[in-house]
Amino acid sequence: MFCLIISCIDSPAKGxxxxxxxxxxxxxxHNDGIVVQNELGWEYxxxxxxxxxxxxxYGWHPSFFYWESGSGVQIAWPAGQPEPGQTWGEGGDSTGSRPPMSWMDGCYPWAGSEINQYAATRCWTSDYTGLCRVSGTIGRYFDRTVVTGFDVIFRVQINSGYLEEVPLYSRHIAFDDTNLxxxxxxxxPLRAGDRLYFLVNAAGWNASGSWMKMAVQVESVSEMVGDATADLCVDLHDVAALxxxxxRTGCQAxxxxxxxxLNQDDRVDLADVVMLxxxxxERxxxxxxxxxxxxVDILDLGQLGEMWLRISCFSPDWCAQADVNRNGKVEMTDLAALAASWLECSATLPCSP
Structure with missing residues (x-):
C-alpha cells in the first residue's frame, strides 16, 4: 500500500x-466514464x-499502451479488500505480464535486466505556488501467501523524469517486507507548472509480482510569509507590490x-511592512x-542557456527563472550568480543581497 499527502503552504485556506x-x-x-491523461493534473x-x-x-513517457490491453493476470487479494475489478480496473500491456499503470491506486514496476529499468510512474503538475509538506505511507498490497514479490524502490522526484535524478525521497522495500x-x-517549494513524479521501480533484475498500492493527496496548510508576488522569494519586488x-482597504473582497x-487584516499598512x-x-x-x-547543477545551466540574452523578463516567470538577479534580462550577471551557487543543495537558503 502507498498513501501520500502533499500539504501546500500558501494563501489558500488551511487544509x-x-x-x-x-x-x-x-x-x-464519473465525468464521462473514462480517465484520460492530464485530467485534473494527473498523468500515468x-x-x-x-x-x-x-x-x-528513455525518460518519462505518459503511456496509454500500459493500461489499455487485457493482461489476464490473476491476483489473490486480502480478505476485506475491494475486488481488483472494483479498485484497480482491467488491463495491462500486450505481454500480459503487468496490469495497468493507470489504476486508481496501484502500480507495478518491471526490469528486463539489472540495468534496464521501467518504473511505474504517475505525475502530478501543480497549478499552485507555495511551500509544501509531502507525507505518506508506502507498502505492498497483496496476499503474500499467494502472490510473492521482488525488491522495489519507491521514489519522489521533482521536475525531472529520469531515473538518474537525485530524488526528494527514496525507500528500498525488500521482497519479504510486509510493513507499511x-x-x-x-x-x-512548488511553483505553478512544477511536476512531481511518484515512482515504483524494480530493485534489481525483475519485480514480477511486486504489486504496489498508491494514493496521493495535496493540501494547503499555511502561507509563505512576506512573499506578496508568489515568486518564492521575499525581496524588493514584494516591497513594490506593497x-x-x-x-488600500477591503482587501478580502x-x-x-x-x-x-500579508497579514490578511483587510488593509495594506505598516503591519504588512513589518511582516515582510x-x-x-528568505527563499x-x-x-x-x-x-x-x-x-544548482548542469540542468540549471542548460535552462539559462536556453534563455540567454532574453529581455522583458517579469515576475513570476522571470524568463523561466533564468533572470536570476531579477533585472529584466538574462545576461552575464545571471551566469555569475548561478556559478556562485554551483552544486548547492538545500530546502531553505537566504537570498543573496
Whole structure:
C-alpha cells in the first residue's frame, strides 16, 4: 500500500485539498466514464533508463499502451479488500505480464535486466505556488501467501523524469517486507507548472509480482510569509507590490489586494511592512536553482542557456527563472550568480543581497 499527502503552504485556506489521486480518478471516471491523461493534473506512464533502439523509451513517457490491453493476470487479494475489478480496473500491456499503470491506486514496476529499468510512474503538475509538506505511507498490497514479490524502490522526484535524478525521497522495500512505511518531506517549494513524479521501480533484475498500492493527496496548510508576488522569494519586488496597494482597504473582497495584504487584516499598512521585513530575503531554493529541484547543477545551466540574452523578463516567470538577479534580462550577471551557487543543495537558503 502507498498513501501520500502533499500539504501546500500558501494563501489558500488551511487544509484545502489541491489534488487527490483517488478522488480525482473517481471524479474523472464519473465525468464521462473514462480517465484520460492530464485530467485534473494527473498523468500515468513509466520512466525508463533504457537507451537502446535510439532511446525511444528513455525518460518519462505518459503511456496509454500500459493500461489499455487485457493482461489476464490473476491476483489473490486480502480478505476485506475491494475486488481488483472494483479498485484497480482491467488491463495491462500486450505481454500480459503487468496490469495497468493507470489504476486508481496501484502500480507495478518491471526490469528486463539489472540495468534496464521501467518504473511505474504517475505525475502530478501543480497549478499552485507555495511551500509544501509531502507525507505518506508506502507498502505492498497483496496476499503474500499467494502472490510473492521482488525488491522495489519507491521514489519522489521533482521536475525531472529520469531515473538518474537525485530524488526528494527514496525507500528500498525488500521482497519479504510486509510493513507499511511512513515518510515526510517538509517545506517542499512548488511553483505553478512544477511536476512531481511518484515512482515504483524494480530493485534489481525483475519485480514480477511486486504489486504496489498508491494514493496521493495535496493540501494547503499555511502561507509563505512576506512573499506578496508568489515568486518564492521575499525581496524588493514584494516591497513594490506593497507600495502599489499602499493604504488600500477591503482587501478580502479584492483577492488580498493582489497579495499585498500579508497579514490578511483587510488593509495594506505598516503591519504588512513589518511582516515582510521579518522575512526579508528568505527563499526556499538555492539562488541559481532555475528548475526548482533544490540543487544548482548542469540542468540549471542548460535552462539559462536556453534563455540567454532574453529581455522583458517579469515576475513570476522571470524568463523561466533564468533572470536570476531579477533585472529584466538574462545576461552575464545571471551566469555569475548561478556559478556562485554551483552544486548547492538545500530546502531553505537566504537570498543573496
Amino acid at each position: 484545502a485539498v489541491q489534488a487527490d489521486s483517488q478522488a480525482d480518478w473517481l471524479a474523472s471516471l 506512464g513509466y520512466i525508463s533508463n533504457y537507451t537502446g533502439m535510439g532511446g525511444v523509451y 512505511h511512513d515518510f515526510t518531506i517538509e517545506n517542499l 507600495a502599489g496597494k499602499w493604504g 479584492a483577492d488580498g489586494c493582489n497579495g499585498a495584504d 521585513a521579518d522575512h526579508w530575503l 526556499p531554493y538555492p539562488k541559481g536553482d532555475l528548475n526548482r529541484d533544490r540543487q
